Structure formats: structure tokens, C-alpha cells
Amino acid sequence: MLRTYYRSLKFLSRSIARAFGKFPRECSLCGYRGKFLGYGYPYVCDIYCPKCGSLERHRLLDLANRERHFFAGQDVLHFAPEDAIRKLVLAEQPKSYTTADLFAPNVDRKENIEALKIDDASYDVVVCLHVLEHVNDKAAIAELYRIARPGGTLIAMFPIVEGWEETYENQSVSTEGERLLHFGQHDHARFFGRDARMRLAMPGFVVEEYTAVEPNVSRYGLMRGEKVFVCRRPPEDVLNSANVEEKLKAILQE
Numbered sequence: 001m002l003r004t005y006y007r008s009l010k011f012l013s014r015s016i017a018r019a020f021g022k023f024p025r026e027c028s029l030c031g032y033r034g035k036f037l038g039y040g041y042p043y044v045c046d047i048y049c050p051k052c053g054s055l056e057r058h059r060l061l062d063l064a065n066r067e068r069h070f071f072a073g074q075d076v077l078h079f080a081p082e083d084a085i086r087k088l089v090l091a092e093q094p095k096s097y098t099t100a101d102l103f104a105p106n107v108d109r110k111e112n113i114e115a116l117k118i119d120d121a122s123y124d125v126v127v128c129l130h131v132l133e134h135v136n137d138k139a140a141i142a143e144l145y146r147i148a149r150p151g152g153t154l155i156a157m158f159p160i161v162e163g164w165e166e167t168y169e170n171q172s173v174s175t176e177g178e179r180l181l182h183f184g185q186h187d188h189a190r191f192f193g194r195d196a197r198m199r200l201a202m203p204g205f206v207v208e209e210y211t212a213v214e215p216n217v218s219r220y221g222l223m224r225g226e227k228v229f230v231c232r233r234p235p236e237d238v239l240n241s242a243n244v245e246e247k248l249k250a251i252l253q254e
Helices: 002-017 056-068 083-091 137-147 176-183 196-201 216-220 241-253
Strands: 024-026 033-035 037-039 044-048 075-079 096-101 123-129 148-157 206-211 227-232
Touching: 024 216, 056 083, 056 148, 056 206, 056 216, 056 227, 075 083, 083 096, 083 123, 123 137, 137 148, 137 196, 196 206, 196 227
Parallel strands: 075 096, 075 123, 123 148
Antiparallel strands: 024 033, 037 044, 148 227, 206 227
């Protein structure tokens, strides 16, 4: 038994040693070149830019935007705004930029993403990073589809287990400790599986992906295989409020 404790402490010492980085990286957002810090729970070494505070998902979205140009000249709505992405969007000179959250201070709109007080077809781009695992995702995705303009885009990111065919949810899991054990964080409601794509597509989105691959993974300190889900509302889609409401009811009943 002492041997197993010794081995555990040995790996702990390695993690502490690498808490301040091991390999030189580059931050695509601020241009920093050097070692990244560790961050998060479970603790992950070598992912946190010491200059601008960006994480893997922020840098991955930045790289996707360099190729696809999501924000320039667009009306953008950003849920649970993170500073790194706020700066990225504003640097692209959107037509308008609105932040929203139910609990966070200093946002433009106090909004429940499951029941938005926003008119149909209000935004060209909606940014929703690491939010859908916290809420009723079916209701939220249907609402995000409703407020996106025909031809508009939902940009979504969340933890996903590609080895699982179906998303894991468990209604009996209710306490913070149980959610931490089952879903990896005390305020998560699920762990998405491969069917996340179908869940995103259910209201009518056409779902594409941008994936973290080499050499960008090593260069920018990305999570291998992490996804940016780019969800397009078809441009020919004609808005009909009654139809949207019926579609939402059908989705929530499934």
C-alpha cells in the first residue's frame, strides 16, 4: 500500500514541477511566446496563457475565426462572456456586440437561455461556450435557433466524450458532490456524447465542426480533438412564430 502512495506522490511532484509549463507555446490571441501555466479541476498543466489568461477553447475559437471570419460586421450575442472571447469579438469590429447571462454581473442583458426575452431573428452570430452542459440543452438550443437570423450562426463548445454514443444524463444526480462525480463539475447537468450533433441539429441547424489538430495542438497548447461546433440556420428558412413555438414544444416532449 505504501508503494502505491509513493507512486501517487511521485506523479503529484511531476505535476507541481510542470505547473509552470514544460514546452514553449504560442498564444494566438495575445502573441505571447513561452510556457503556459496549469489550470482547472481536474488540474491540467500547460494550458493557461500567463499574459492574457486564455484557455484552450479560447485559442481554438480564435483559430477557427481566422479561417471562417465569424464576427466582422455582424450583430453578435455572447452568452456567459469570457474576457478572452469578448476581446476577440470586439477586435473583429462587429456591427453590434451584446452580452447576456442570468447570473453574471456587468452584462448587457439578464437572460435565461432556456426562455429568452429576445425577438425572433435578432442576431447574425450567437456565441455559447461551455453553457449547454449547465442547462436544459434542448430548450436552450431551440431558443438559440429562434433568435438566430436565417443564414445566421450559433457557435457552441462544450465537454464531449466522443467514445459515448449517447449523452449521459441522470435525473437522480442532484447534489453538487454527485454532479462532480458523474459530470465532472458541481454545476454540470450532463456529459455530451456523439449525439450532441443531433441535439444541436434538432431545431433545424446545419452542424459543422472545427477540430483541434496538429500542428496547432502543439503550437498553441490546444486540447487534442476539441471541437468548435458551427451551427448554421439555413438561409432559406422562413420565420413563423407559431411554427417555432410548436417545434419547441415537440422538442421538449421528446
